[in-house]
Amino acid sequence: MLEFTLYEYDPDNADDYVDTLYLGDGSCQTVNVAKFVDGSNKKAELYYKSSSDGTSVTVYD
Template sequence: MGAGEWDYLGHSVFHNQSIVFKSGGGNFKACISTGSAGGRYSLMEQDPVNPDDEVNTEYIPPGGCHTWNVASYVDGTNGKAELYLAICNWCKDRDYQTRADFWD
């Protein structure tokens, strides 16, 4: 799609953190499926050299979405931000899964 339109990147089913999705910057959206548990989710920017950066942590209810501006997290030779969604630290190793869909 073009500028100003959402491009569907895919989905991830996870216990602690999603797979990594690449964004060219601007807005990045994650939606939690209705069958999943709501909770505090952190959008993280993967960095192979330094500790991963936390973009922000938000409560996202089942069936809800949140949008982050990730323009300042674009880096590296590919000019992309490598992003993943992680469940809050005190919720780690839970026994249920989250399904999230991602758009850029």
């Protein structure tokens, strides 16, 4: 099981912590990021940090 910490990038302020997820290989998780939508493009710019190098995620909008 890997730990993924999700953040919302903000160029003008400190990045916002969104959530921490614990996922096994092939597992899925849904995260509501509506409250992190901001800026003129009305989108949440997200990134994650993982407990292991070489991980990847697939994001659906």
